[in-house]
Structure formats: C-alpha cells, structure tokens
Amino acid sequence: MPLDSKIPSGPMALKWSKHKQDSKLINPKNKRKYTVIVVGSGLAGASAAASLSELGYKVKCFCFQDSPRRAHSIAAQGGINAAKNYQNDGDSVHRLFYDTVKGGDFRAREANVHRLAEESVNIIDQCVAQGVPFAREYGGALANRSFGGAQVSRTFYARGQTGQQLLLGAYSALNKEIARGGVEMHTRCEMLELVVVDGHAKGIITRDLVTGKVEAHAGDTVLLCTGGYGNVFYLSTNAMGCNVTATWRAHKKGAFFANPCYTQIHPTCIPVSGEYQSKLTLMSESLRNDGRVWVPKNAADCGKPAHQIAEQDRDYYLERKYPSFGNLAPRDISSRAAKEACDDGRGVGPGGRGVYLDFAEAIQLFGRNTIAERYGNLFDMYERITGESAYERPMRIYPAVHYTMGGLWVDYNLMSNLPGLHVLGEANFSDHGANRLGASALMQGLADGYFVIPTTVANYLVTQTPGGVTTDHPEFKKALEGSASQIRRLLDGKGRRSVDSFHRELGLLVWDKCGMERDKAGLEEALRRIPELREEFWQNVVVPGSGDAANPELEKAGRVADFMEFAELLCQDALHREESCGGHFRSEHQYPDGEAKRDDENFCYAAAWEYTGDLAKPILNKEQLTFEEVHLQVRSYK
Amino acid sequence: MALLNLHLKVWRQNAGQPGHFQDIDAPEIPDHASFLEMMDIVNERLIAKGEEPVAFDHDCREGICGMCSMTINGMPHGPEKATTTCQLHMRKFRTGDTIWIEPFRARAFPVIKDLVTDRSAFDRIQQAGGFVTVRTGSAAEANNILVGKEVADAAMDAAACIGCGACVAACKNASAMLYVAAKAGQLNTLPQGQPEKTRRTLGMVRQMDHEGFGGCTNQYECEAACPKEISVRWITKLNRDFAAATLKDAFGNGQERGEGGD
Numbered sequence: 037m038p039l040d041s042k043i044p045s046g047p048m049a050l051k052w053s054k055h056k057q058d059s060k061l062i063n064p065k066n067k068r069k070y071t072v073i074v075v076g077s078g079l080a081g082a083s084a085a086a087s088l089s090e091l092g093y094k095v096k097c098f099c100f101q102d103s104p105r106r107a108h109s110i111a112a113q114g115g116i117n118a119a120k121n122y123q124n125d126g127d128s129v130h131r132l133f134y135d136t137v138k139g140g141d142f143r144a145r146e147a148n149v150h151r152l153a154e155e156s157v158n159i160i161d162q163c164v165a166q167g168v169p170f171a172r173e174y175g176g177a178l179a180n181r182s183f184g185g186a187q188v189s190r191t192f193y194a195r196g197q198t199g200q201q202l203l204l205g206a207y208s209a210l211n212k213e214i215a216r217g218g219v220e221m222h223t224r225c226e227m228l229e230l231v232v233v234d235g236h237a238k239g240i241i242t243r244d245l246v247t248g249k250v251e252a253h254a255g256d257t258v259l260l261c262t263g264g265y266g267n268v269f270y271l272s273t274n275a276m277g278c279n280v281t282a283t284w285r286a287h288k289k290g291a292f293f294a295n296p297c298y299t300q301i302h303p304t305c306i307p308v309s310g311e312y313q314s315k316l317t318l319m320s321e322s323l324r325n326d327g328r329v330w331v332p333k334n335a336a337d338c339g340k341p342a343h344q345i346a347e348q349d350r351d352y353y354l355e356r357k358y359p360s361f362g363n364l365a366p367r368d369i370s371s372r373a374a375k376e377a378c379d380d381g382r383g384v385g386p387g388g389r390g391v392y393l394d395f396a397e398a399i400q401l402f403g404r405n406t407i408a409e410r411y412g413n414l415f416d417m418y419e420r421i422t423g424e425s426a427y428e429r430p431m432r433i434y435p436a437v438h439y440t441m442g443g444l445w446v447d448y449n450l451m452s453n454l455p456g457l458h459v460l461g462e463a464n465f466s467d468h469g470a471n472r473l474g475a476s477a478l479m480q481g482l483a484d485g486y487f488v489i490p491t492t493v494a495n496y497l498v499t500q501t502p503g504g505v506t507t508d509h510p511e512f513k514k515a516l517e518g519s520a521s522q523i524r525r526l527l528d529g530k531g532r533r534s535v536d537s538f539h540r541e542l543g544l545l546v547w548d549k550c551g552m553e554r555d556k557a558g559l560e561e562a563l564r565r566i567p568e569l570r571e572e573f574w575q576n577v578v579v580p581g582s583g584d585a586a587n588p589e590l591e592k593a594g595r596v597a598d599f600m601e602f603a604e605l606l607c608q609d610a611l612h613r614e615e616s617c618g619g620h621f622r623s624e625h626q627y628p629d630g631e632a633k634r635d636d637e638n639f640c641y642a643a644a645w646e647y648t649g650d651l652a653k654p655i656l657n658k659e660q661l662t663f664e665e666v667h668l669q670v671r672s673y674k
Numbered sequence: 675m676a677l678l679n680l681h682l683k684v685w686r687q688n689a690g691q692p693g694h695f696q697d698i699d700a701p702e703i704p705d706h707a708s709f710l711e712m713m714d715i716v717n718e719r720l721i722a723k724g725e726e727p728v729a730f731d732h733d734c735r736e737g738i739c740g741m742c743s744m745t746i747n748g749m750p751h752g753p754e755k756a757t758t759t760c761q762l763h764m765r766k767f768r769t770g771d772t773i774w775i776e777p778f779r780a781r782a783f784p785v786i787k788d789l790v791t792d793r794s795a796f797d798r799i800q801q802a803g804g805f806v807t808v809r810t811g812s813a814a815e816a817n818n819i820l821v822g823k824e825v826a827d828a829a830m831d832a833a834a835c836i837g838c839g840a841c842v843a844a845c846k847n848a849s850a851m852l853y854v855a856a857k858a859g860q861l862n863t864l865p866q867g868q869p870e871k872t873r874r875t876l877g878m879v880r881q882m883d884h885e886g887f888g889g890c891t892n893q894y895e896c897e898a899a900c901p902k903e904i905s906v907r908w909i910t911k912l913n914r915d916f917a918a919a920t921l922k923d924a925f926g927n928g929q930e931r932g933e934g935g936d
Contacts, residue, residue, distance in 0.1 A: 167806045167866045167867055314708075315735045486811075588729050
C-alpha cells in the first residue's frame with residue numbers, strides 16, 4: 037500500500053507555515069460538537085487534551101495511573117531543547133533541525149524534524165507562562181546547559197526534574213480545562229481495544245481498574261499518546277506500567293507499526309544488581325557534562341578500587357575515540373562503546389557489566405557544592421540504590437533500554453494510515469529516526485500536543501459528521517465482547533507460572549538477541565523462541581483474583597500478552613533491516629573501527645509494517661525518506 | 675549480598691469492607707532489593723501457593739511519580755529520610771525484623787484494595803486553582819518574564835512535590851496543608867502566578883476542607899515524612915496568603931489587585 041506522508045510542498049523552512057495556512061478551520065460553534073478521545077496523559081496527551089479543550093472540542097482523556105500527573109514523562113530528568121540561542125553560541129532553528137536529523141542517523145522525516153525545531157521556541161514560552169520553574173541566571177534570564185549530540189548549549193532544565201516540571205505544567209493546563217468542564221478525565225482506566233467503524237477509528241474499549249467495568253467510548257477521532265514499548269525488554273528505565281497495548285491493538289486493527297527495531301539504549305543507568313530486579317534507573321545524561329567515563333586499561337585492574345588505579349592506567353575511551361564530542365557523544369555511540377569495553381573484559385563492578393562515570397576532576401575544579409547543586413538529587417538517588425557515594429568514588433553505570441524511536445506510522449498531520457487515528461509523542465515514529473538525542477523527547481511530546489495537533493486535527497474532523505458514530509454501533513458491541521472474552525481467557529487459565537516470570541523470560545530473550553547489538557542468527561533464534569513462549573504463556577499462565585474488581589495481576593497479564601506478540605514484530609524488523617543505524621546495530625554491518633554502517637542505497641526508508649492476521653507474516657510498506665536539506669553522510673562525532 | 679529473613683504484617687482489605695493484618699513470612703530476601711522488589715518476591719510466592727497477591731500502588735520506581743505509598747512500621751514511605759518506598763532498599767532492615775505494612779491512612783484517601791488508596795482528592799484540589807490561566811499559544815517570549823535565581827529556586831523547592839500524600843498519612847489530623855502549601859506556594863511565589871493569587875489560594879484551601887482533610891495544628895510530621903523534604907515554611911506562606919486572600923475576598927469583592935511577589 038502506498039504511504040502518503042502528506043509533506044507540504046515548498047522550501048523546508050516554509051513548509052509548516054504553509055501547512056498551517058492551508059489547514060482547515062472549524063468554527064468555534066461547531067468545534068463543540070466534536071468529541072476527541074485522548075489516551076494517555078503524559079506530555080503529549082495532557083498538552084493535547086488541554087489545548088484541544090481550549091479550542092472548544094469536547095475531550096475525553098484516559099490514563100491508567102491514579103492521576104494524570106503520574107504519567108512516565110514525569111521521570112525525564114535532564115532537559116528540553118529549544119533553539120532560542122540565548123547563549124549567543126550560534127544556535128538556530130536550522131541548527132537544531134540539522135543536529136536532530138544527523139543525530140537520528142538519517143532515518144527521520146526531515147519535514148517533521150524542521151517543524152519540531154520551529155516549535156521548540158514556543159514550547160519554552162508556553163511552559164514559562166504556566167509557571168514551570170526552569171533554572172535561571174542571577175539576572176533572572178533562563179539558564180541553559182549542554183547535552184549529547186550538540187555543540188551548542190540549548191537545553192532548558194529544572195534541576196534534574198525537567199520532565200516532572202513540564203508534566204506538572206501540562207497537568208495544570210489539563211486541570212484548568214477539567215475544572216471548566218472541557219475535559220472529562222478518566223483515571224485508573226486502561227484502553228484495551230480500538231474500535232474501527234467503516235475503516236475509521238471511532239472509539240475505544242476501556243477497563244476501569246477499580247471496578248473492573250469494561251466500557252465503550254465513542255468519539256470523532258482518537259489520539260493515542262501512550263508512550264513507547266521499552267518494557268518489552270522487561271528491564272528498562274520505563275515505569276512498571278508502561279506498555280504497548282494501545283498501539284499494538286491499533287496495529288492489529290490496521291494501523292502500520294513503523295521501525296520497531298529503533299530502540300534507544302541509554303548509556304548512563306545504574307547496572308543490574310540481581311535477578312529480583314524489577315527496573316533499571318537512569319542517571320541523567322546531563323551528568324556527562326561534568327563526569328568523565330572510563331574503564332581500566334588493563335583487565336587485571338578491574339577488581340581494584342577506582343582510586344588505586346593510576347591516571348595513566350585509565351582508558352577515557354569516549355574522549356579517546358571521539359575527541360570533539362568526548363563524553364557528550366550521542367547515546368547510541370556511548371552505549372555501544374561501554375558494551376565494547378565490557379566485552380573486552382574491562383568492565384567494573386559485579387559481573388563486569390559496568391563502566392565508571394567519574395566526578396573527581398569536576399569536584400576538584402568547581403568544588404563539591406557546585407556539583408551538588410547541579411546533580412545533588414541524582415547523587416542521592418545513586419546512593420540510595422547502590423549504597424555508594426558518587427562524591428567519594430566514581431559512579432558505576434551501564435546502558436539500559438530507555439526510549440523507543442519506532443512507533444505507529446503517522447503522516448505530517450500526525451494521523452496514522454488508519455483514518456481518524458492520531459498518534460503523538462513517543463507512541464509515533466517520525467521525529468527521531470534511528471536514534472533520539474537527549475532533551476528531544478520532551479520537546480517532541482509537547483510540540484505534538486500543544487502546537488501540531490491543534491492545527492492538524494481539523495483536517496480530519498472537517499471530513500466527519502460530528503457524533504456520527506455512537507456506542508450503539510455493532511462494532512462497539514463486538515469489541516466489548518472481544519475484550520471481555522480475553523479477560524475471561526486470562527482468568528480461566530489453569531496454569532502455574534506467574535505473569536512476571538513470563539515477562540522476565542521474554543525480556544531477557546529480546547535483550548539478548550535484539551538489544552544493543554543484533555545479528556541474523558540471534559534474531560532468527562528469537563523468532564523461533566518467541567512464538568513458543570507465547571504459546572506457553574497462554575497454556576501455563578496463572579492470573580489470580582477476579583475481573584470485576586481491582587486486580588493488578590490481570591492488568592499485567594493483558595499487557596504481557598500484547599508484548600508477547602509485539603516482540604515478534606520487533607525482531608522481524610531488526611532482521612529485515614540489513615544495515616546498522618542509530619539504535620539498531622547489526623554486527624554484520626560495521627566499519628572496521630566498529631562504527632555503524634548504514635546502507636542508504638537499500639534502506640533509506642521507514643519500514644511500516646502491516647498486520648495480516650498472521651503474526652509471522654506481516655507486510656512491509658515503505659516510506660522512502662528523502663533528504664533535501666541535510667545531505668546524507670556518514671555520521672561522525674570524532 | 676546478604677539474605678534477610680523477615681516477618682511481614684500486611685494490611686489486607688477490599689473496598690468498603692473491614693480490613694485486617696495478615697502475617698506473611700518473607701525468608702531469603704536479598705538486601706540489595708528495593709522494598710517494592712521485596713513485595714514482588716512475596717507476591718510471586720503467594721501466587722505460587724494459589725493465594726491472592728498483595729495489591730499496592732507503584733509505577734516509576736525511581737522516586738518521582740508519587741504513585742507508591744505504604745506506611746512502613748508506622749512511617750509513610752518507611753524509615754529512610756527523604757526516600758520514597760520504591761527507593762527504600764532492604765539493606766536498611768535486619769534479618770529477623772518484623773515489618774508492619776499499611777496503606778496511607780486518611781479519611782480523604784479511602785482504601786481501594788489492600789495498600790491501594792484513592793488519592794484523587796489531590797487532583798480536585800489542583801482543579802480548584804492550582805494553575806495559571808494561560809491558553810496555549812498566548813504566551814509571551816520567555817525571557818520577557820525575568821525571575822531572579824533565588825525566587826526561581828524557591829519555586830522549584832515547592833514544585834518538587836510528587837503528590838504522594840505522605841504528608842497527609844503522617845499527620846495525626848490527616849491534614850493536607852503541606853501539599854496545598856507547596857502547590858499554591860510555587861505559583862504564588864512566581865510573577866506568573868500573581869494575577870490569580872487570591873482566587874487560587876481561596877479555591878485550593880476551600881477544596882481541601884471540602885475533601886475532608888483535617889486542620890493543621892503545626893505538628894510538622896508532614897515535613898519529616900516528605901520524601902522531597904518540602905519545608906513547613908510553605909505552610910506559613912499559605913497561611914499568610916490565605917489571610918490576605920480572605921480579606922480581599924471580603925472587602926475587595928474578590929477582585930484581584932496588582933501585588934508584588936513575595
């Protein structure tokens with residue numbers, strides 16, 4: 037099926053202005069007649085729900101957490117990029133655009149990225165007006181810091197809690213609209229199914245996580261703002277509840293899933309300490325502004341305490357390999373370099389899966405107080421988890437799954453190939469290509485929600501009669517029955533293994549075969565084992581309790597059932613993409629120095645997978661990517 | 675890594691029914707595990723025995739979402755200072771310990787199941803004024819609003835609140851003053867929050883009372899329990915703002931006047 041990305045014509049810098057000019061308008065009186073369903077209340081969902089309600093649409097917003105304020109955007113630490121050029125260091129919209137396209141290893145859609153860079157400046161204005169307490173200079177102006185993949189200082193931040201503060205800003209806007217009656221908020225309410233009527237997304241099926249009630253909701257369009265699928269790996273920096281269910285269900289109803297193999301492994305996380313571990317904790321990339329990454333030069337030194345290893349016996353491998361970016365090399369590159377060092381037997385800490393992030397020099401240079409002011413909360417968190425003080429000895433870090441660049445395919449209007457289904461934030465695929473730069477996720481979630489969807493949603497809605505479909509439609513009845521029967525099937529199973537044990541086994545398999553480095557044989561093995569594991573899940577899972585009350589095991593079981601299916605597509609995509617790019621590293625495709633080797637001749641496209649009813653045989657649709665402004669080149673940070 | 679043998683007394687309850695403590699033995703718990711990972715292990719074992727696992731709220735497990743709760747040995751989020759339950763690690767306990775685990779108790783936080791409570795009252799307080807009314811797209815250039823570093827830092831201190839409710843659970847009156855003071859205080863401190871200061875303060879305080887939280891009698895248990903170490907000085911500010919707002923409401927027909935930040 038041909039994919040129409042609906043990229044506006046004209047010069048890159050004018051496309052978004054032109055598109056805004058050409059987009060449809062709905063008069064305020066008529067907006068009230070349209071119902072918009074927003075699933076998810078993170079940065080993308082909360083900002084979209086609030087902004088659309090301000091415009092006059094009727095909004096129904098859903099989140100599985102007990103409050104919209106708890107969505108996992110809240111955990112983002114480091115910052116948000118914007119091309120304000122407040123530092124007078126040569127930043128511009130074009131430079132942010134360029135850095136993001138290059139950072140994404142030339143697998144993002146240029147026009148979307150340019151729009152993102154343009155809107156970045158408006159986001160900062162909006163958030164400041166809401167009362168987001170960004171860091172300031174003494175004179176009262178906004179402060180900035182540097183982040184990976186850029187040589188300018190364009191990152192705005194609120195201590196190590198930028199995501200929290202931006203989300204609380206969006207949540208306050210959402211609250212304002214809830215109070216006004218524009219948004220109907222459903223908390224502790226999880227989407228189980230998308231309802232498609234005559235080829236259009238017209239509603240969702242939800243389960244109330246307190247009463248267990250399964251319900252249908254109809255709307256004129258559905259916005260999925262449901263985040264990424266990183267928890268397919270079981271261990272990740274995602275919150276425990278993050279899941280693929282909403283996007284996967286939409287995929288099975290016809291929405292194409294694009295580039296699932298682009299997964300981001302964040303270089304600075306606290307290493308795994310044992311089998312019982314339930315999640316991995318990120319240490320903000322901002323730490324790399326002042327911390328120096330190293331491992332011992334000699335494997336024999338790995339067991340020694342760090343301070344006993346002399347300066348000349350340390351390998352500051354990022355500074356050595358990437359002199360111009362040094363410790364601020366992009367995430368994919370830094371992660372792989374850590375893995376290489378550990379594979380080389382020079383890793384530190386339990387199991388040898390760790391590298392040092394050392395602040396000794398920064399503490400000497402700026403003093404302990406300055407470092408504490410910059411990163412105090414992160415150092416505290418590190419000490420709580422590991423029992424070690426990073427003021428006294430270097431942190432131990434190791435890469436962990438953090439973000440997923442792939443997601444549902446969308447056009448320039450953020451609409452999926454399935455009409456009426458819009459996808460925002462991490463849940464879509466378009467802006468980060470094969471690798472996301474630090475401080476760009478917050479930017480994208482808010483750009484989509486505050487500034488893009490309020491313009492583009494009208495292009496779809498004008499083609500629809502408001503309220504044209506209600507929950508009386510037979511498709512809603514069918515979907516309700518489908519969801520109820522899956523719940524019964526999970527509860528009726530007479531198996532013996534817990535949901536978590538299946539999730540853990542799936543995660544280990546996917547991490548092992550489709551993690552930081554992938555190869556054909558491993559992926560083929562994963563593709564043999566995933567369906568077997570899925571089969572066993574349905575035969576042998578045990579879900580205690582009932583469906584008509586709060587039941588956390590049942591919630592997890594439904595999510596893991598979807599991960600079991602999704603994992604197969606993830607590995608299929610990784611197997612088909614015979615190149616290395618960004619977060620997707622195929623060991624068969626590398627330069628002699630170990631750098632990722634792209635194949636622009638054959639793979640310069642977004643792979644948009646179509647569900648066929650047979651999980652083993654999805655159909656590949658391609659959106660060819662063209663690069664008008666940033667010319668294809670080997671990505672180098674040396 | 676050491677293994678701990680623990681004895682748990684866990685609150686079990688279904689909504690609307692009386693609850694009770696259940697005795698659960700928890701042998702061989704790795705001391706590197708977090709408190710919630712200990713609960714995961716306990717639940718795995720309950721499931722293996724065909725029993726129903728303990729329901730508890732949790733999500734990010736990195737101390738920022740505010741979803742996890744639990745009163746551990748009588749202290750909301752347990753004994754470790756400035757630490758949420760998810761960040762509390764078992765190395766803080768000793769083998770042989772008996773650990774009491776209860777929900778956050780307050781009339782305004784009804785129990786949903788076991789350790790899970792309904793804290794939506796906090797959202798409703800926010801909806802009663804915890805925002806700056808600014809439409810998307812109507813903001814001025816960000817650096818047109820200068821905010822001195824000290825003021826911005828103070829606002830950030832208040833804004834660090836994760837909305838977990840430990841302050842309420844720690845208070846003998848189940849007062850939500852620290853929460854409301856932090857949320858209102860952030861915006862009442864910043865220049866952006868001045869135009870709506872009176873409305874905000876009155877709205878949030880009245881909603882707090884309406885939700886059934888108790889009054890503040892300056893015990894300061896809230897500050898001790900707060901995982902983000904929010905200072906009770908914010909309560910002083912809220913009292914001051916509330917007094918001023920009440921006077922304005924009585925004598926100024928509720929209209930906002932220009933006033934400087936404090």
